[in-house]
Amino acid sequence: MAAKKKVILNWSGGKDCTHALHVLQQSGRYDVVGLLEIAGTHRNLQHGIPHALIQAQADSLGLPLFRHIVTWDTKSLALTRNAYRDLVIRDPGFHAKLQAFKKLGVAYLAGGDIDPDSFQLRVKVLAQFDSLKALCPLICPGLDHRLSGEERRQRMRAHSLELAHRFIKAGFKALVVKVNLNTERGDQGRAASLKLLGRDYNGAFLSSLDSSMDPCGEFYEFHTFVYDGPGFRKKVDFTKGPVRYVSEMDYGMQAMLDLSPKGLPKG
Secondary structure (H helix, E strand, C coil), rough: CCEEEEEEEEEECHHHHHHHHHHHHHHHHHEEEEEEEECCCCCCCCCCHHHHHHHHHHHHHHEEEEEEEECHHHHHHHHHCHHHHHHHHHHHHHHHHHHHHHHHCEEEEEECCCCHHHHHHHHHHHHHCCEEEEECCCCCCCCCCCCCCHHHHHHHHHHHHHHHHHHCCCCEEEEEEEEECCCCCCCHHHHHHHHCCCCCCCHHHHHHCCCCCCCCCCCCHHHEEECCCCCCCCCCCEEEEEEEEEEECEEEEEEEEEEECCCCCCC
């Protein structure tokens, strides 16, 4: 029997990376040996989840967490579509971390990417700078650039809906913690997006989305925090805090639900 390939998984605390972890572990072909988080001083850069809750997830999953704290131009890094490429090119500490993984026998850096374009960017960056292979088990198949933009979007939405139902059916529990208010639907769309914040990611949530929204938030409509499900040894307890508003370079105004570990001060 062939030895399992060692994998480090990019970790944001949300549903897609959690789902990717589940798929990889269930495949029997890969050994996920750790989670790699890209973070600011106090929070995950992408989802805004506090360090303590990300650590609590890793502890519950029984996996080591490798946190890379970005110390340069954090706002620019966190909020541009080429952030991953920029990080590898501009941050020698991150590059060194990937090289250290390779020396430990890690073959793949995995992610929860669904969009093939995101996957291809990861492939190119890793091949150019680190020689680790990219692995994205949730990727949408059959997306050809000969398709029109609307055809690609509809095919992506159908795939995302299938992934969303699989995630929920598997027993995962997640909360919507960030929504994009930069919507083409104006004030009505922003109000609708705000109503999603703080909701459980479940069948009722999916049914409430209008046809312009991707069920996995693949077009940056929303982000989630996973607190229980397969692989979790115990539920990650948290307390809901106030809503924060932040402006992001590529994505415009965002509303973020502040979370804190249960029993600790909010912030």
